[in-house]
Amino acid sequence: MTEDLVAFRSGLISAAHEEASIEGSEANADHFAAIVGRLLEEAGIVENLSRLPFDGMIGSARARMSLGALDEDGETLILMSALLCEPDSKLGLPQIREAAERCLRFYTEATRDGLRRAECVAPEVQEFGKQIENTAQQISLVRVIVVTDAEIPAAVLQERQIEGTIIRFEIFDLKRLIRVLGEGASREDIEVDLTNELGAPLPCLKIPSSTGEYDTYLAAVPGELLSRIYAKFGTRLLELNVRAFLGVRGKKTANAGLRDTLLRSPDRFLAFNNGIVATVDDISLCTNENGVAVGSLKGLQIVNGGQTTASLFRAKRKERADISHVMVPTKIIHVKGNATALDEMVRSISRSANTQNTVQPADFSANDPFHWDVERLANNSWSPDGRTRWFYERARGTYGVAEDNAELSAATKRLFKVETPKERRFTKTDLARYVSAWEGRPFEVARGGQKNFQLFMQRLKQSPIEIDEPWFQRLIATAILYRTTERIVRQAGFPAYRALISAYTVALIGQLTGGRMDFGLIWKQQSLSEGFEALVATWAAEVDRLVRETAGNRMPTEWAKKEECWASLCAQMPAPPAALPPELMHQGGRSPEHGSAKPAVPLTSADYLLIQKTMELDAGTLLRISEEGKQSGLLHWKVAAICQTVATYAAGGWNRRPSAKQCRVVIDAVEKVRAAAD
Template identity: 30%
Template sequence: MSFFITLKSLIQEKISQDSQLNAESAFCEIASDYLADSSLISGFQHSYYFKEENNNSNLKIDGFCINENETVLSLFITKFNSSSDIGKLNLKDVEIQFKQLYRVLNYVIRASNHSLPKANILSFLNTEYRSIFKNTIVKIDFYLFTNDTAVNKKELDAAKVISKADEKTSIDYNFRIYDVKELERLHKNNQKLDVDVEDYFDKPINVLKPQIGNSSYGTAIAIFPGRFLYNIYRDFGGRLLESNVRSFLSTRVKINKGIKETLINAPEMFLAYNNGLCVTVSEIILNEDGSVKTFKNFQIVNGGQTTSSIFFATQDAKKTKLDVDLDSVHVIAKITEIKRNIDSVKIQSTIAKNSNLQNAVKQSDLSSSEDYLINLHTCSKKFRNPTSNNYFYFERTRGQYHLEKSLSKNEKYHLNLFPNNQKIEKTDLSILYYCALGGKIQPYISVQSAEKRYTLMKDYFDSENKKIGEEYYVNLIGSFIFYKILKTKYGMGKNAVGKIRKNVIAYSISLIQEYLLKYKKTIDFQSIWKDAGLNIPDTIIKEFLIYINELLLKNLDDGRLDEACKKKESWDKILKNIDWEKLKIIIELLPICEIKKFRKNSTLEFNLDSKYELMVDEINTVINTPAKYTLLKFRTSKERKNIEI
């Protein structure tokens, strides 16, 4: 099956989960999820806007993203093929798409005057850009998502899109095309990163590979040019860091003062002063002359601050008319080549723990087993809903659900067991934790970017994992059912309650929980799980959502509501101004219970040898061959196995 067809299936799956989406917006959401999961972007804000102009000078944008230290602005546009056959996007078509996006930057985002209403999210972006971002932005990335094949995409000339004035500024303008081939690569394995040297440096990079007589791993030493590191960070950013802690190497990392001074004043001394990098790869592919052609599955396990500082210090210097001579900068790298017969993730984590760290990394961030997520996934295969008589599927890794469905002999049977609209993702988990399930009610975290929420929640994985059992799991799924009901009733598009759905849903659940907390009670999510829904009239739910929508607009809307909802002081303000009587109507109809303390799971219930055994009897009738599931079980057991090195 071609990935073009697979994408169509994923789009239908996405629409089944949210009927308010159309095919193009669902495709855009899927593509942006792939990039966010790979840490290529830090988030995605839908902001569809189209304006038709004469002479084909149209304006179009589908979304945007600003990284957390407000230095990189990413703009997104979608070219969606709704036909049944894959097409080709030539260079001229690509230029047309990027020009539409560039016009939005010029005539909406950076414009002193625009005709957008205040409630439009792009109006907020305009305000922020003109007051703040114009002084902080060092890079603007333009992204094109298409389910067609883009031809000659490497020949795109930025000068044909942006003005000469923008070419001369200190801001870097980059154009990135994610066509069906690129999206397939991310879909298959969004954590692997292969670096082809010739794409990032115009001279050979050589390695010294001593023979150590170990069949499990190899080692090599290399000198990386500063320009090579700058270029790969420009394209991959946080993906360069070891997968379990890649959030550490986000664009929030501050430029090390000593590194910056050396780069500007004595770049030729950088090699002598810097501790260097620890890198892991799965393979080093060499050219005929012995130089490196490709680093397979390239990960910087230690040295994230060095790499990010080279990039940001260079960008920072441009703004002050200084120059970093990257050709004089070199960094030593110890490269560990991890063979297939051992646990690469465990070794990466151990290397990071034992390296001479240049910046503080929490040991909890270096956890590679992610027991909590594995146990939730196991629960999702064990506990069948008593009312619907099927399962809610917890997707531990992106694409896991679709992979299992594609392996199925009988897709209809698989969908009966695990319906599309009963898939819960890690992003849903982090939303629910802060507005419904955690020890504190913090909706201002629930509405943060998926990356930030997940990074914060990882600190609680160990403590939450100790609570997992049937009661814990069904409580989680009950909260997910409640969350989905509110999302559906709020709606999208013309018939929606408003345009701030994610904020209203998070604050709505949080306000109910905050009210009940006064009486040491909580929503009975286990009851919602048992009933697979709520027995409350739609009109009451909608009236409640309308009130919360108006409450947020009245108290927080100064043109920056989306940002305001991410602040604790905004939550405090809402708590002071809410009319609690307005909540009593819906609360009286909700199932309520005393706050429960979940018992620790038993080692018998979640012992290592039983991982995935819980699902084998039923699932093996669905999977093509037992061998394929044996492979999945083997990979999972490797994730959890202690490796002595």
């Protein structure tokens, strides 16, 4: 095992031990799987995994699983298991196959009777089994993922089908993990052997650029091939794209038109469709009697035409469309410069070529100006101690690149790790999770990192954020609250649903405070007080209870994705403690999505009860109180105006929150008008 692999393995094992120590348990394969699962989610390889450890007999057979997820459409099921080995040991294909088959057995047994024959099944695992049983007819793909801390030989387990459902096995040993989670972009792991896929190289027309900075290849790609590639790599193909799939709702949408063509006139798709534009890091060419042909592609990214690609996949999988005669016009661009040249080319292509659905500037992800500004602020904003700072990973892998650049000498390497510790690194999906939960959108956070990020970017497009250093400090304060909540939830040892408990707890605290707290104090301390941590622990337990109770017969992970779940929890929100933690005794500043700070205002527990009471009122009630009070002379016009202002907050779904001062005025006005009416 190379030094790099030894160091990489050591980091993963250490993280697993840390995870276990927080929970007060011994590290095992499930902790390792949880660490790797989170990293694979960051890389966009998996989505929305839940910890669902199971290792036991189902009937006469043994099944083993660590993590699982079922996508929103109920079409793709992910099951993950882990194998831990002694250092420097190697696994053989038989051991990998046995682990994969035991993981798959969870699915096959669940489809039969929802695991009712299994012994000692935790309630959340039993619920997951019932969910699989209920959606078995919809599931078209099962991804069985085995992760290990060892090296394995080139092991490939062949795909197969069970009653029409594709079973795909994915093996991640240390070599593959370091490749997809290490320094570079995950696109480098996307290689397509066209000769193998099509039986022959893909004919194309090569068009060199006049400057020599890139080459362009024009081709017609079979729709079946694009659908298979998307099925294998998913949204990782669209890493450089400005959006993910936009859906097919509505008769006039471009995606609905794609669907109709695929279902009714698939042979005319080449004539009707604008095609796709792709970039590659490397391209393998060959020549034959017909001219130039493409043998293979490395680092494939679809930068324009993601809707076309996803529509092909969905039409084949969901609507059983025959796409065997579909051909897609394709432009393949091989940029010869460095990563910066590729990024610039992608931005230009995305801005000029995407005409099927209007693209706004905020549709871009890593290249969006917002993310560049956050990165700049992170680089230039030092913590109050003057020694450390937070690292915003605008593009995945940039922390590793910065770390490598600092390793020119032992001194600079130590300095980088002191100034920018890895635990202060956060990503685009982290940022979206922190802000969305604090804004009162935990149901969006519960839908997974990638989906929540898309929704966050859509809101950013509609309501751009003006960011500055105070805004960044409030963002970091929110991040500290969220991360501390995650730690407390792990320490509490909740058997499942830890991610959604964390999101809903932070959201409820945001609801309690009206979206305000003493951000400056948290920024200054870079931590929460003991009193605030105690409040988080108490409320997390309440969230766990309320989510389970309000879910009824539904699976809590699915229930938590609905806005109705959030409304139910808001209606039963715990009361604020009599003794407030210092962070809640003064509301200094505003939430991360807003602008300049306001002076801190002293608050009491009663103030927070007024905020809760005010936010239980709807816009219609507030407007009626304002109008009746103004006409009767009971309310001063300034008081009536405050009621109208708060009514607009209510109409907007409380995206903006009332201050304690506003709430005191509103509740007093409501009581006056209602008393006069009685």
